[in-house]
Amino acid sequence: MSPVPPIPPLAGRYVLADQVGAGGMGSVWRAWDLRQERFVAVKVLGQHDASLLLRFVREQSVRVRHPHVIAPHGWAADDDLVVLAMDLVRGGSLQSLLETHGPLPADFVAVVLDQLLQALAAVHAAGVVHRDVKPANLLLDATGSARPHVRLGDFGVAALAEDVRLTRTPGAVGTDGYMAPEQAAGEPPDPGQDLYAAGVVALQLLSGRPPTRSGQPPTPPPGRLVPLLDALTAHDPRRRPASAAAALGLLRRAGVPSGAPWRDGPRPPVVVDRLGPPPWPAPPGARPVSTLSRDHPPGRAHRWALGLAGAGCLGGAGGLAVAGVRLLAG
Template structure:
């Protein structure tokens, strides 16, 4: 049996590393289900700050992966969330390279639906990137994504907890106004969504600085080679350097994506089928759908 944390969570095997700590597959003895548990050292003040931010969120939406519970034990804390085992969009693009436009539109629709729920709570995510967008292992069926990692999310108007000139987020997915120290706002998240979409369609991380420079010198660029024109019209609005020229809401962007899909060419028979497979792998010997081999006497039993 694995280590029992706080008398409730049985840590089974490591399944990844987040930006602030190890991520484990764990068994929740009280809820009798497998969960993902991010384990953090209490001694790290910055880590704890991110923990407090993530734990404060309670957004219930099928395309959002927010923390569900937390616990503390000795010098560590953990928080848990649903176990999502299909890897991230970074994994998917690493496996397949450029993804079919219609498949990307399904992902975009789901991402913008989740972001609509996040923004409805007044929360700006501030770190949307392929590695923070996870996938259920749906095989060759319809994909199902979950927007995760709210460690640096902020509610609009809340005081910043870092120096005003300290830029927070992932380089390469910053909106231009973020780099200039603007207050966090929803259009910055939409800029990052546009860059993620370009990454999925081209298989290459977009050069945001080059893109911004082209807008400044020549106006809206032509559609990249792998991006159909109707979809590019949507993405060009998302990645416009001027936030006033972007979509005002995730809902508006989502409607535009759905309209663009109607104008895309029908998929060809040669188009590769994308499979979202299990990235976590089987449970260790003795563990099954009902949990550890022996749970008698554990918390909640």
């Protein structure tokens, strides 16, 4: 007999199987989606105030569909529990790969950077600035020793680029070392800040060393990517590529074609399945009872209640609250 799932379905849809991670917003679980009949990743919001709830609102609003982006495809609420659902990515993160392998081969890094810039081009085209590009937020499919497949995730601090005037908040938003100088100084979000972080990530993958908290990127070994990485990590934003598409053009001119395989190194980095089998098989014949998702959103009163909660918490920074209400009402 199969083990019994630990708790009833959340909102009649998501059956939590096992915890696979944790972060600032709460815990991440592998869960069985009764509607789609497959395992997904579910982020369960921890004890939350209005500010954390607004971050959740911001993240669930990002609906970018791209092979190298992992964005929420549904959300649910059940009493005081609020969850985000997204694709389950089994190979860990670039951070975990670095911890296992150390510095990565230059051709491997070129493929990763190519995919990351493609992801950022799609995110920026949707009017979103990620603001927290770093190895821990770049997830990997379990491809073994084959070509890597990277997916950009965690949009909890993302911002709408068109709402620059609404997103001024005291202090910097992002992770020390990966923030562009103007971002660390508290300037409004701009796509160029994500490009800076992408350059820092590539430098870290090549060198095996993280950036310093003061914002000094690692020094890369010599190679064809150095001119592009110097441009991406320029302290003056006017010296960076004008867009992710422009950065991809520079990558092509450096001799990295789209979809290029990597060949460096006697032994390739191996992206293993870090999750293993779930603790119980898929529930047979299970069907959803009720759901809250993009197809079946909550009522207007509930949406505005969430938005006003953000407004009450942010006080003088009313722009972010207005943005949160906009995202909910859309």
